[in-house]
Amino acid sequence: MAFKPFQHRKNFMANFTHLASRHFCTGLGTVLLCGLAGLGSAAAQADASTDIARKLAEYEQRGPHEKIFLHHDRPVYLSGETMWFKLYAVEGTYCSPLRLSSVAYVEIINAEQQPVLQGKIELKNATGQGSFLLPTSMPAGRYTVRAYTSWMQNAGPEAYFHTSVTVINTLTSSGAGTKDSSTYDAQFYPEGGNLVQGLPGKVAFKVTDKAGKGIAATGKVLNQSGAVVATFQTQQLGMGTFNLTPTVAGQGAYTAVVTLGKNQVLRRLLPQTQDHGYVLRLEDTGADQLTVNVIATTMSPETVFLLAHSRQHPAVALQAQLVNGQAAFIVNKTQLLEGVSHFTLFNSARRPLCERLYFQAPKRQLAITARPSKAQYGLRDKVSVQVGTADQHTHFIAANLSMAVYRLDSLTTTQATAIDRYLWLSSDLKGAVENPDYYFTAPAAEAALAVDNLMLTQGWSRFRWEEVLTATPKPFEHLPEPNGLVVQGHVTRAGTNAPVQGVITYLSSPSRITHLSNSESTADGRVKFEMQQFAGTQNLVLQTAPQQDTTLQLTVLSPFSKQYASAVGSAFGLTGRFQLDYAKRHLQAQVQHVFAGQYRNRFVAQPVDSLSFFGKPNESYLLDKYTRFKVLEEVLREYVPGVLVRIRKDGFHLAVTDRLNKELFQKNPMVLLDGVPVFNMNKIMAMDPLKIQKLEVVDARYFHGVAAYEGIVSFTTYKGNLEGFQLDARALVQEYEGVQQQREFYAPRYETDQEKQSRLPDLRNLLYWNPELATSSGTTRPVEFYTGDQAGRFLVVVQGLAASGLAGSSSFVLEVKPAL
Template identity: 30%
Template sequence: MNNRKLNYIKYILPVLLLAMLAFVRPPADWLQKLKANLDTYRTQYAPEKVYLILDKPYYAPGQTIWLKGFVLDAASLHPSAKSNVLYVDLMNADNQPVEQLTLKAEKGKAAGDIQLPTDLSAGNYRLVAYTQWLRNFGEETFFNKEIKILGANTAATNTTGVAGKIDFQFFPEGGDLVEGLTSRVAFKAVNSSGGVAVNGSVFDDKGQKVVDFADAHLGMGGFELQPQAGRRYVAQVRTKEGKIGQYALPAAKPAGYTLRVDETNENTYWQISVAGKITQPESLVVTGISRDALHYSENIRIQPGHTFKFTVAKAKFPTGIVRFNLARANGEPLAERLIFADNQDDLNVTLTTDKKTYAGRDKVTMQLVAQDKKGRPVATDFALAITETELVKYHKNGLSLKAHLLLTSDLRGYVEQPGYYFAESNPSRKQALDYLLLTQGWRRFNWQETIAGTFPTIKYPNETDLSITGKLVTNKNKPVEGGEALLYLQDQHQAFITTETDQQGAFAFNGFDFTGTIDVVVQGTDADGRRDRLRVKMDEKNFVPQTPTFTVPNWTDGLLASTSKDFLLASNHQLASVDQNLNNYTLRGILLSAVEVKGEKDMVQPFQLHDKADVVIKRNELAIAPSGNIIESLQGRVAGLQVYRTGQNQFRARIRGQMNAPLYLLDGMPVSESTLSSISQFDVSRVEILKSAANSAIYGGRASGGVIALFTNRTNDEPAEVKPGTYIIIHQAKGYSKVREFYSPKYDGATPASNEPDLRTTLYWNPRVKTDAQGKATVTFYTADRTTTYQVLAEGISDDGQPGSGATTFGVNSKKGNS
């Protein structure tokens, strides 16, 4: 072996040994625990993400907010398996609910609408969307969206030059500055109106300038700094208005590590650099977590005075925020860095119309095509909103479904102009997004709690259907364990369901599926079948979301000066129609098929809610009616009760002085007047009549004409009198909110058309435009009367979690003009 080869081996051997020592097998204990805990959190706890799409960003009193909600698994963005019930609350500036919706989510999607009162005050309002399951993870995970209600006196607020106090903060990449190590330092300057454009310089404690800087986007930017031992640094910051402030940089640590992540030139890898000011070699672990899963881990060994660099493929991670962590071999966290992985895998959505310009009240045929990134058709559904460009102004960088699911829902606080970071045509968006992630806090989970296996406390059950819940307690408010609660519809006692109470006396009737409200009867017994001294307490769902801790600037203020008056004028002609929903329910009809409904043979004895009747007539006091109708038997028996014939064997009763018919009860259950004709008067043991408002008030508005209560002879003994409002009550259960269909008039000549001006600001809304197996969908609608341009926005997400959106415009040249 010659000397040249020997020298080469002597040179290369230490390098190879160093490389071999740099990458070693990761420590199995805490890494396996971290992975297992993340898997548990992701699959068993399965947090959700909720989002709302609206037909437009602001409204006038009397208009309708048309909306589509999404309930998705936070990790996969697939339809949530936890929740099929979505709550949407419209809150005013005092955090009082104006309207509260309960929507049925099918395959993670729900449609709804809010009819705004015509006398609603102008101002700022907030839409909040959440599920009961999401409450377990804190209200900061709720979806919040600010909207503005315009009024006659609405004026634009001139925010130009209104700065207020600036909050200026520094964020060293990875977390800390370390003496002698070069770091990227990000900064953010904001006030009450959002990001503030700034520039300035950094000086050391001797007054020497170190570096100049300027923000790149919305008050965010960065610079390089190598802090020297014993030195302190301060930044002089200037706004474009000339205001100057001084802000101290964080003190550098005498020892420690820095973590840096850069994008490589190929744009398919990240270069990760780890440097340490240390005296002894140390083994460290780098992990990469995204969507609540561990996608990358590597154990490295850092030598004193060396920077360890390696690359990580972006393809290892799904699209979204990636969290790189640097930790010691025992799991102690040292540094953290957020970065965004963009695999360019969202849906490609195109919208085309059969013409570019239409006449007034002309027919439009529009086609929507959805494809994945490989050009394959995607069958899913989209929310489609078509609005007037002159009267409805969208923020070009506003929140979108994609921006929320992939970005803002994983970050703490308010993100200004989130759409900017996904504008493909903007070359500076990637750098701006990097600065955002360097300066915005992570909200998904806590590192140390995840390693320790500390999970959220589950207080609220997931809802796959509607439930009616309450508690059975004694008259001393002690829970009744092992008792039974029984439920049936107020006017149908032939079918009922039962459930057992738990240790806290709580009971739940699950499996309901109905719209509107229904009156149900709930009664309770203890484990020995006793009912006296028991009380049924129903749960009233009166949860009110709290106001977010962060302030959301109202971006609409600068757009309303030229649109407010015309918008309000057009809103007076907004058209909508209501689908009538007749609540002729049966118990079987409002329960899912898996719920067992029991029959009348198991029914308990008749009951009464009232304490006192004005008149009580026993069986032996009733005259025999020739018609067999029990109402005829009451003729002449009660002062103030009028009975008259309405047909063959048909009679009607009225209490003198009452405008409405009385409420008829049969063994405590409301029945119709015609039903009584089929009841044998010999089966009636007594009749109780409530004429006074004081006695009949317990039955509510339906008893405004008084009450005639009949009790049948179901047992040989007279039924025992029971105290009302204790072990048996009538409860008004709330179902899903009624959902109306957007009314789009047909000007086809065959349908009668209104002569009123059609000035709709929302021309068309459809929350469920479904593409077929070829990825295509076609919709038709008619234009209105204004000469204008309409903007079309479509947003949706595939069943496998790929969001997508499309936009287009078309014009209308109407002969009627815009007056």
């Protein structure tokens, strides 16, 4: 983790001291910045200012800022195809890889905000990879892919990664997408958040079409008498600003009339005008200088505080005295981190009053070079691309990359957001950002104006100030998963759903590998189990010891988020002018399914730790090496000296010898069958021993989680599936999907003449996908793949991240033509 809390405070104090006791003149009047060296109560005020920054720094330390970026292989799919993706987990302030979570949750969501596909993706060293096989029945439409971790759920769904993909179903004519609507929208945002009667302010606006895309428009603002008090016109991407000094307070005091083209007119009420309050204005007043002006309706002297933070990093903390309701702050741009910063104004009671976003284009970036060996390739030709990564000083550095090569056609008109655009811009704003590339590639003056309009129409933060400034921070509801998938359950009283506290619950999955977890229910009835190496779909067994309580009800909870960010999407339908392209893609998909379908569900073998949770047992018996008995009691009496079989009035009991103290334990040991606890000794003793392959014994007291066992006796069957053993009726048995198993990406190779002359057709739309492309700090590395039987233009996309947090992306077009 790249957290430097003490350095944060040092920088903050240096910034504060530098501007303390400094006088300067503005058009708003003369303002004295009171610092630590001030007189009277200035020291106390300075303490208040530093306390806000200190609280934010502490919040950052307590709640590390985590982000996820997902690189998927292409923007358009046919139902029945496979979507491939790579995940990058980063620390949100400096964007360096963050190894906080070991599991990420990825979902494909339809227009009705319902998940269509869900997957749990294992993260190793802050990266992960996965895939979704899109069902052939999946309706055509535009879908949202979102990704997040358990820890990120504390910040709400706006903090999740979101991107849009298109799915085309050529097998049916129906489509499912965002509902079609011919309406347009216009929204208005006062700078700083407030319109205040009698105070000059700036209002930003955004005019969008039914797809949420910015469109050109003109407009005017009318007061209640119908008089025009302001006019406006959109600039880039449907956004712009105008100045307004409200003279009337209240809701509905001002109406905007927006004209789109010749016939479409929208009328929208401006946000409510307050009769008193504060207005904040930010101006770029120099190459390295920003001026933040504050105007208030109060004429009484009042101390206000300005805190600038970049993704929870407190960068600048200043204070000023309102003089005749006016104050100004000077901020050096070099004190701010690159990317999005928040300027928040507080009153003397530490209550946030206004907020304004500011963007500083990142100068540090990962430069990715990807050069093909020749300008043009033939069919079934070998492609070699030299890939290298360097810092902004052109020095080679190591990086973790992902690479996709897919065919361009009229259906593929957009490219997914690049990792650097997302981490430094889109991820810190609410909702989708139209064309993030524009803000990084447009001419400097044009980009500066456009990005400032974008900042004015955004106002989201992943935390709430009351949570930061509270004296007693509440615990986070969602905890990280650093060591594997966490399965959560609920223990309630049967028939009432009332939570039950203090019940030890056991979670297991029948297998030849013995893994067992336990948890004690909390006040709200929650139990949590950390499951390592839990991949694919398996049966879970959740149960309690019968002697605790027989009136309990157990439930396994879904780890997927039930909260959804507000989304604006475009309507979708098959278009007649693309019928030829649909037919081509349909043919490609069907041919690939017939001739390469057997390669779609090949999975990468993962290393498995076969050691039981209790480690190496004290006694281990492979029963096939001994004379086989038909009664389990005889097996234990004849071959297992560490376990004593006793018969009492209620039936069988087992007692394990305490090897350390040379005495028998008085209670039954933890008895396991294929890793599943069995509490009824009569049932386990009735088990057919011919179905049991292995018997292991731990002849010592074993402390495991919140439980202590007086020895362990573990039986393993040949198949590891309980062999028909009937579990207690109160046990909950439920199919559960663990982390996703990794599919192998298949692409044919044409290294020999015989392979090139193969009659099997190769109509791949996706030529290459590599989620684990590593570069070194020494030189470039070659990447090789083969073209297929389709001529055309193929887009090569390479993007990724260095250990230092440098992010970058690169793309170029590959020309494939048949030989003449």
